[in-house]
Amino acid sequence: MIKAIGYAATSTTAPLAPFSFERRDPTPQDVHIEILYCGVCHSDLHQVKGDWGRTSYPCVPGHEIVGRVVSVGSAVTKFKAGDIAAVGCMVDSCRVCPSCAEGVEQYCEKGATFTYNAPDKHTGGVTYGGYANSIVVDESFTLKVPANLDLAGAAPLLCAGITTYSPLRHWKVGAGQKVAVVGLGGLGHMGVKFARAFGAHVVVLTTSEKKKADALALGAHEAVLSTSKEEMKAHRNSFHFILDTVSAPHDVNALLGLLKRDGTLCQVGLPSEPIPVGVFNLVGQRRQFAGSSIGGIAETQEMLDFCGQHNIVCDIEKIDIQQVNEAYERLVRSDVKYRFVIDMASLQKEAGAR
Ligand code: NAP
Ligand code: ZN
Ligand code: ZN
Secondary structure, three states, rough: EEEEEEEEOOOOOOOEEEEEHHHHHHHOEEEEEEEEEEEEOOOHHHHOOOOOOOOOOOEEEOOOOOEEEEEOOOOOOOOOOOOOOEEEEEEOOOOOHHHHHHOOOOHHHOOOEEEEEEEEOOOOOEOOOOOOOOOEEHHOOOOOOOOOOOOOHHHHHHHHHHHHHHHHHOOOOOOOOOEEEOOHHHHHHHHHHHHHOOOOOOEEOOOOOOHHHHHHHHHOEEEEEEHHHHHHHHOOOEEEEEEEOOOOOOOHHHHHOEEEEEEEEEOOOOOOOOOOOHHHHHHOOEEEEEEOOOOHHHHHHEEEEEHHHHHHOOOEEEEEHHHHHHHHHHHHHOOOEEEOEEEHHHHHOOOOOO
């Protein structure tokens, strides 16, 4: 086993704190990665706080991982020691069900093995994520980062990037379409960049007046204060597609009313409470209320390559791991521009981790 240190939560109320654990000895298929950067996703916060009611403690979060390969197993072909490798939200799946066969492992019928807080067939415990100095991952679930991309800025592509890229591609968002991105946080700011790159007319719906200028700077054509009835009314029945990235309960019916006939509202945000939907808002204009989960491994690589070709990375605020609890408090207040990324070199200060 490989000794590892990271940051873990031990209960729904405990702050993240230094934690020592072990990674498995690499199999012939495995890549052993020294983690350089890990993004902070709002899902990490939901999980740590037990919002979704299914967290095992201790919980080491983190699924936006970029690092350097330390060593590879004898059957590994994609990487050699010293290469840059990335890991996203999944580290395994059944590989044989129809979803896995079609390359959408996130919808694996047996349940994909998520990067943290999932049953770990190798250790018999749960998987531990990227707020750590190393990880051991099957080559099939590792990704290549285009050489021109800043590594810290690329890390959040592994979740915030693919989670917005995938639905925009699935619903064929592009030129001639008007698209709303709801919530300008980690996911939302990437939704803006991709929708713009795909040629759509992009409108950000935000609760934060002060983010309007940022929305335009990130590539949106318009920014709307979603708490203003007047501003919202001007967009009634006008959107082909709405990407909802909001992390907390909110009024989805007000958003459905902004869709054109046959338009789709896709939920990627995961508030813990059920969201009431007025069926008249769907039936009246044959609108669709949909959802989407991250993206498959092949599509994640496609997204990374697209970012390489178009020089797209996330706008980040780099933090030391000792600042992660403060970063969580800021996430709760929607105060992030637009993704926190942990510089894992800061973990070296935790040499005495318990
Ligand atoms: P984030 O950076 O905190 O951004 C969320 C944004 O939502 C905030 O910046 C804020 O934007 C808006 N918001 C927050 N509370 C709100 C409220 N009460 N009413 C209206 N708007 C509100 O979070 P994130 O990392 O982008 O993640 C967003 C959500 O997606 C989380 O629930 C996360 O778990 C989920 N997620 C899902 C997937 C998936 O596969 N489907 C993958 C990753 C994350 P404004 O200030 O602009 O209003
Ligand atoms: Zn995430
Ligand atoms: Zn499967």
